[in-house]
Amino acid sequence: MMTSQWDEDSRFPAADWRAEVANDDTRLGYRAWVADQYVAAGEWDFAVLDTTLVGAIDERLSAQLRVDALAIRALHAVMVEQGWSEVTVDVEEQSTVEAVSSDDGSLNRDELDDEDLREDLFSIAGNCPRSVYTYRDGEFRVTRTDLEQQIKSSATA
Numbered sequence: 001m002m003t004s005q006w007d008e009d010s011r012f013p014a015a016d017w018r019a020e021v022a023n024d025d026t027r028l029g030y031r032a033w034v035a036d037q038y039v040a041a042g043e044w045d046f047a048v049l050d051t052t053l054v055g056a057i058d059e060r061l062s063a064q065l066r067v068d069a070l071a072i073r074a075l076h077a078v079m080v081e082q083g084w085s086e087v088t089v090d091v092e093e094q095s096t097v098e099a100v101s102s103d104d105g106s107l108n109r110d111e112l113d114d115e116d117l118r119e120d121l122f123s124i125a126g127n128c129p130r131s132v133y134t135y136r137d138g139e140f141r142v143t144r145t146d147l148e149q150q151i152k153s154s155a156t157a
Contacts, residue, residue: 032056079144087142088140089133132150
């Protein structure tokens with residue numbers, strides 16, 4: 001039984017997995033490949049499947065945390081580059097930027113006419129964690145200062 005990411009299964013050695021990877025016969029990670037081998041053999045080794053599931057959940061959580069941090073940094077970078085102090089996103093999905101406030105305090109929707117910028121913002125804003133937005137005056141918003149605080153707090157965490 002594998003209990004850590006470095007353990008090797010006695011029935012399905014890592015050398016066999018590496019050979020399958022080298023032959024482009026699998027793109028699975030070692031733990032998932034081992035679980036797949038047990039299933040293919042008609043055996044349901046609960047311990048192996050459970051360990052594989054826990055590992056996959058850990059990997060997903062780690063990836064989501066990286067996406068969250070990168071999206072926050074990307075949104076901040078766009079806001080700095082464009083001279084925006086605040087971004088307002090749609091209430092339903094919190095992924096479409098509907099308005100921006102410039103550093104001079106003016107509210108501007110025309111800046112969002114650039115289709116490439118709008119597409120980039122959709123991807124960036126949609127991948128920011130929902131907790132980054134504050135609901136105020138019937139809209140979800142985030143300020144550049146809010147993002148700077150998030151970036152600072154994640155750097156010290």
